[in-house]
Amino acid sequence: MRTSILATGFSCVALMAAAETPVLTVYAGDYFTSEWGPGPAIEAGFEAFCNCDLQFSTGDLMPRLLLEGDRTKADVVIGLTTDVLARARATGFFGPHGQDLSALTLPVAWPDDTFLPFNWGHTAFVYDTTRMEAPPATLEAMRSLPEAVKVVIQDPRTSISGLALVLWVKAVYGDQAGAFWADLAPHILTVTKDWSESYGLFTAGEADMVLSYTTSPAYHIFAENDLTKKAAIFPEGHYFMAETVGKIAATDQPELADAFMAWVLTPDFQKTIPVANWSLPSALSQADWLEGWAALPMPDKVLFLTETEAEAMRVEAVEEWRAALSQ
Amino acid sequence: MLQLDRLVLAQDGFRLTADWSVPCGERVAIIGPSGAGKSTLLSAIAGFFEPVSGRVLWKGQDLAKVSPGARPISSLFQDQNLFPHLSVAQNLGLGLRPDLRLSRDQARQVEQALVRVGLSGMAERRPGQLSGGQIGRAALARALLRARPILLLDEPFAALGPALKAEMLALVAEVADETGALVMLVTHDPKDAMGFARQTVLVAEGVAQAPVPTAAFFANPPPALRAYLGP
């Protein structure tokens, strides 16, 4: 009897202690928090000084936010890519981030006061040097690939990178995008629903090229010491993509959320991005990048569509893609 | 007394009436052409077939609202008298307690019943390992255990040879004597009726006639039976 009273007393104390530690709930994409994603490093880094408990909640970001509406438990949402920002903004859930953007080192201007970019990259076609000696030198050359060359891409209707590709093509070719797709169509091995399936097919040797990112070779170089995977760099420019963080306006932890937003731009956070997420830091000068990263081939020209431009183009670009590939 | 009070059975153009009674402990053969409704009559008494009108009464009590398992009746069907996945002892045990949670005393009763019908040593066998005659014996042993005052037999031994069948009917007679049960036996063989039953019911042309003494019945068969028996 006495022991049970004692036990109850202890658990009450424990509960109170737990209640005193504020919780910051961060919504993140599905890949984020697995031990192979950037989540664990971010959580440990922030909890080291925040005096709080950072809890990730993973899943599809936009469907979940829209489903939950006002009842959302999120304080911060991490991982919204540039192409869904227009839709995310339209929900009205997000408040201003309040951060000084001068620390950003993106190749494009970023005047956004709501969404804060934490990493970036470009879409690119990645190939294997052992199987492809003469990769196409330009995007235009993708239209006249040798007959046997097969490319695997992602569906713009289910994948962020797939959507980035059709916008990339649309940005370069404008009204002629449909013709580009018609020329590329015979070389498209298959269209997968997301990036990982495409990349799996590519590494299994099924395809000669895969739609991926300019930073993809970094994984092979730094994690596997494999120098045979390369991104084909095109002079027409590469489509810019960033992942962003947004603060829920109605958060019940505004100070913690602000602290998190501020921390995202610090070198402490930025240095974890390259190896945890295989993408480039958004606020870190090249001099401070991890060794070897600055040597990755990068395009000279960056194509960037504002979210308004991207949203305006999206439906038409996807429909052109669909129509050309349905022939 | 089992009383069939203006009983009318009907199904898909078939119609059978019965209006008579049998005293307790009597042995009755039910005979008639196939399709005449012998089995249906037994089904109605056992509670598997709902009459259009009329009543089945036992000792003055209407059985209409009594479920088959609760009627004062044990039935032996043409086949499927034992559950093939249960042992012989378990099949018998169902007669004492349908959930098979037998007391030690009840288990002993099962053993005795097996001995009584000549199946000692077969307790753990499955029905699939028994011969046709042994299956009949096991089913009878269960009827013995249930000790209900009415025993209905719907040609359960039709597939057995003449000698074996006679042996089984003798066993039925013993069991009936021990329990004092009223036995009604469906058969298409006059020899069964003459050897076993004091009374006989003729089921033909839509009517189950009132029982008459068997010997007299066969000595002077009615026209409907004569047509059935042939020259």
Place this chain on the structure above:
Amino acid sequence: MARGAVAVTGAGVAALVAALVLLPLGAVALRAGAWPSLVPGDAQTLWFTLWQAVVSALLSCLLAVPVARALARRRFAGRGALITLMGAPFLLPVIVAVMGLIAVFGRSGLVNGLLAGLGVAPVSIYGAQGVVLAHVFLNLPLAVRMVLQGWQSIPAERFRLAESLGFAPAQVALHLERPMLRAVLPGAFAVILVVCLTCFAVALTLGGGPKATTVELAIYQAVRFDFDLGRAAMLSGLQFALCATIAVLAWRAVTPTSFGAGLGRAPVVQARGAGPLLADVLAIGLAAGFLLLPLGAIVLRGLPGLAEVPVAVWAAAGRSVTVALISTAATVAAALVLALRVAQGGPGALVLDGIALLPLATSGLVLGTGLFLLVQPWAAPSDLALPVTVAANVALSLPFVYRLLLPEARVLFADYGRLSDSLGLHGAAWLRLVAVPRLARPLGFGAGLVAALSMGDLGVIALFASDQTATLPLVVQRLMAAYRIDTAAAAALVLVAISFALFWAFDAWGRWHAAT
């Protein structure tokens, strides 16, 4: 037999199932608001969905005939094991099956390697033909089992009679085999048709592009990417109508044979001569190669990484097994109650039969999304990821188990209904002593099916699973997303091994119970 009790529980379970299927659909439709119109490409989507399902089902059934005939009339060492193994693809999680198929039929796969050696032009697994190939791979085992069952249900005496009458093979076919096929094949066709109609994972990878979009894939896009619930509701309504039409046309018109029973029996058919022998050897050889090579590829691909499988994989495996076992218990219980109730007949049996088959026509994704919409006022979706997954598994696998149990339940009542009644055997005692032992074989087979399919399900969990609720298929996907292709292959192998083990355990339980 406590008819009252069975009727009441039956009605209760049916109401639950109907609610489980219809309420989420209603929730999605309600939330959607405006009813959207079809967009360009929807007609093509509908056409492709139907086309691939019909072709896949037809091919599966046609190919199953020679294979089943060969298996029915030949005796050889390892026959039983071969039949068991050849059933395996039906239980494979689709994402894993696709990996295996690519290893064999892909551009750099085994077959094209051989063809290149022979100087023959390569074959492509991508595109419409790939979708059909994968669907045949997944469903041929089911068709073979159903047809083989049909063959073995022909009494041996008839074949002996045919032999004594000096029938030529053509006459045997005409008088014995064709009537059986006429009875069995429509059922197999209908089942596979519906499976192919609602499957989208195959078209996702092997489809080749927007040409090969299925309705279920379009629903996936609407839910997960566009979050256009109106469109999702509209499309799932479309799919519902499509499946319901087929169900009305075919599914109910046939008498399904139980495809679990009787496989252990010795072959009864005999065929003499070199021609039939050659045909049988070819049929068995080709089918075994087609079905087993991809399985082998999955094993070979996964083995090297097995030693370094991270803890997260085992944790997820534990969760998946739990989900599978709970789904199995709930599904089997519900299917048993419904089958017993419908087998009893009487008023309402037809309605209950319809309700039991209702989930066949629904989209798993819409079902899951709707469930989340329903529970969300009371709890965070991520907290309920696993319960919602269980509910979706139960709803989606119920029709299959129910369909397995129904004919056997009818036999049970026909054979032992009166005996049970006359002994006053009812309620729990009747379930324990009669129903479960008599139905052990289809119960075990059905439970194995649910467990294996629930293990591999990657439907709705992906929407809301947190790290603490990730199931094994989801972890396989996350590994792939993190460039860990080898580890993903090893985790996939773990997934396959557990799925098979669960199926085998339940099926063996059923067969053991039925045999004793």
